[in-house]
Amino acid sequence: MNAPVIMWFRQDLRLSDHPALHAAAAAGPVIPVFILDDETPGEWRWGGASRWWLHHSLAALGKDVPLVLRRGRPEAVLAALLRKTQASALYFTRDYAPWSGKLEQRVKDACDAAGAACHRYGGFLLHEPESVRTGAGDYFKVYTPFSRVCFGKGEPRAAKGTVSATWATHGLERRSLDNLRLLPTQPNWATGFGPVWQPGEAGAKARLVRFLEDGLKGYAEGRDRTDLAHTSQLSAHLHWGEISPYQVWQATRQAMEAAGGVLDRDGEKFLKEVLWREFAYHLVHHVPNFPEQPFRPEFAAFPWRPDDKALARWQRGETGYPIVDAGMRELWATGIMHNRVRMITASFLIKHLLQPWQAGERWFWDTLVDADIGNNAASWQWVAGCGADASPYFRIFNPVLQGEKFDPRGDYVKRWVPELRDVPAEMIHRPWEMTLPPKSYPPPMVDHARARARALAAFAALKTGESP
DNA sequence: TGAAATGTTGGGGCG
DNA sequence: ACGCCCCAACATTTC
Numbered sequence: 001m002n003a004p005v006i007m008w009f010r011q012d013l014r015l016s017d018h019p020a021l022h023a024a025a026a027a028g029p030v031i032p033v034f035i036l037d038d039e040t041p042g043e044w045r046w047g048g049a050s051r052w053w054l055h056h057s058l059a060a061l062g063k064d065v066p067l068v069l070r071r072g073r074p075e076a077v078l079a080a081l082l083r084k085t086q087a088s089a090l091y092f093t094r095d096y097a098p099w100s101g102k103l104e105q106r107v108k109d110a111c112d113a114a115g116a117a118c119h120r121y122g123g124f125l126l127h128e129p130e131s132v133r134t135g136a137g138d139y140f141k142v143y144t145p146f147s148r149v150c151f152g153k154g155e156p157r158a159a160k161g162t163v164s165a166t167w168a169t170h171g172l173e174r175r176s177l178d179n180l181r182l183l184p185t186q187p188n189w190a191t192g193f194g195p196v197w198q199p200g201e202a203g204a205k206a207r208l209v210r211f212l213e214d215g216l217k218g219y220a221e222g223r224d225r226t227d228l229a230h231t232s233q234l235s236a237h238l239h240w241g242e243i244s245p246y247q248v249w250q251a252t253r254q255a256m257e258a259a260g261g262v263l264d265r266d267g268e269k270f271l272k273e274v275l276w277r278e279f280a281y282h283l284v285h286h287v288p289n290f291p292e293q294p295f296r297p298e299f300a301a302f303p304w305r306p307d308d309k310a311l312a313r314w315q316r317g318e319t320g321y322p323i324v325d326a327g328m329r330e331l332w333a334t335g336i337m338h339n340r341v342r343m344i345t346a347s348f349l350i351k352h353l354l355q356p357w358q359a360g361e362r363w364f365w366d367t368l369v370d371a372d373i374g375n376n377a378a379s380w381q382w383v384a385g386c387g388a389d390a391s392p393y394f395r396i397f398n399p400v401l402q403g404e405k406f407d408p409r410g411d412y413v414k415r416w417v418p419e420l421r422d423v424p425a426e427m428i429h430r431p432w433e434m435t436l437p438p439k440s441y442p443p444p445m446v447d448h449a450r451a452r453a454r455a456l457a458a459f460a461a462l463k464t465g466e467s468p
Numbered sequence: 469t470g471a472a473a474t475g476t477t478g479g480g481g482c483g
Numbered sequence: 484a485c486g487c488c489c490c491a492a493c494a495t496t497t498c
Contacts (some may be wrong), residue, residue: 394471395469401471452471452472
């Protein structure tokens with residue numbers, strides 16, 4: 001019998017269209033390993049909502065394969081497992097977090113020391129960061145030309161089916177998933193997550209099918225409507241690799257073809273969103289400290305006004321602006337927030353409250369089930385105006401107008417802010433203008449016009465280098 | 469993947 | 484009949 005190989009699962013918790021796993025399965029009996037690593041990422045260790053998801057995703061994967069669960073530094077854990085099992089090789093999918101390059105090198109060194117081959121594969125992205133370059137050979141700093149090059153590369157490879165592997169553990173102790181302590185205890189804030197999500201590969205595929213059948217038609221406009229269900233909801237599944245971007249891309253193309261052109265506009269729009277994810281990772285890969293430091297260095301001098309009380313009101317959804325509070329409460333209750341509302345709430349924190357974007361980034365990191373080092377950092381930098389191809393500083397969302405435009409009847413607000421349930425639609429986004437506003441709902445914590453003027457002044461000062 | 473201020477135009481009321 | 488004003492409605496500029 002062949003010597004076993006170790007499949008080190010990371011953010012690739014699936015059995016289909018999995019380059020590393022297909023290669024491992026062809027090489028010998030596969031020992032599936034997952035390692036909870038809270039040390040290497042430091043402050044970016046998985047947040048609470050991510051851990052909830054990870055627990056259930058591992059549980060799902062563990063039903064199909066005899067997962068060996070460990071915690072610790074991967075290079076140390078894998079060195080021990082390689083020695084114990086006499087595995088001939090290690091297989092894994094590469095990752096693009098800022099610390100991953102060095103981590104993967106240490107893992108490679110551990111393999112060398114153990115006399116095992118080390119095989120690293122792509123699969124998390126459609127295009128490896130090294131493979132998308134400007135004419136000058138640099139990485140892209142603007143999305144549109146980046147996406148043009150991606151589309152111009154032709155269709156990504158076809159997705160592969162489910163792997164057929166011989167699973168093995170070679171006597172390794174399995175250990176219970178509960179030992180990883182990924183689920184919240186007292187209080188269990190995740191009670192609202194279960195009904196919304198089905199972590200794992202089956203859930204991911206079901207979500208994709210449902211989106212292509214029900215959400216794609218009308219996506220181009222509907223995606224911005226907070227009261228409609230036109231978003232794919234695939235972000236967390238993609239983040240944990242329960243489905244690959246190739247599978248998403250291919251299925252979308254097939255749905256477009258089957259519809260005979262009717263879905264072309266909607267489909268292209270959706271594929272562009274998939275490419276925003278790619279773009280985010282290209283930035284993270286090429287720019288050190290991207291999650292912490294503003295991409296545009298002049299923003300280091302921005303006159304933020306750190307204020308824990310203001311931050312807490314935003315976090316709890318008590319700002320007095322209905323669309324903002326609805327979003328923050330949806331996030332807390334379900335671990336997700338509608339994309340449009342992410343922009344509105346982020347803009348509010350940064351521009352109305354002048355809180356540093358990193359504070360919002362941290363909160364999202366802890367509370368989003370799709371918290372993702374690339375998307376999260378790139379999106380916050382985008383809203384703050386300090387990122388690559390960022391939103392210009394003067395683009396300040398008006399929460400009233402955004403609410404009226406993207407939640408015209410107030411359905412979304414009423415779902416998450418029950419205090420406003422009886423407010424008529426024409427006042428739902430400006431309840432403070434009612435003769436008798438609901439007493440249980442707070443008045444706006446800042447006046448929009450004044451906050452806007454203050455933000456413009458602060459950003460203008462940054463631009464000219466003067467003090468505000 | 470904004471919003472607000474400012475500018476322009478044209479129809480209609482009205483003296 | 485005509486010019487003036489008002490002000491939507493739309494366009495452009497500015498932040």
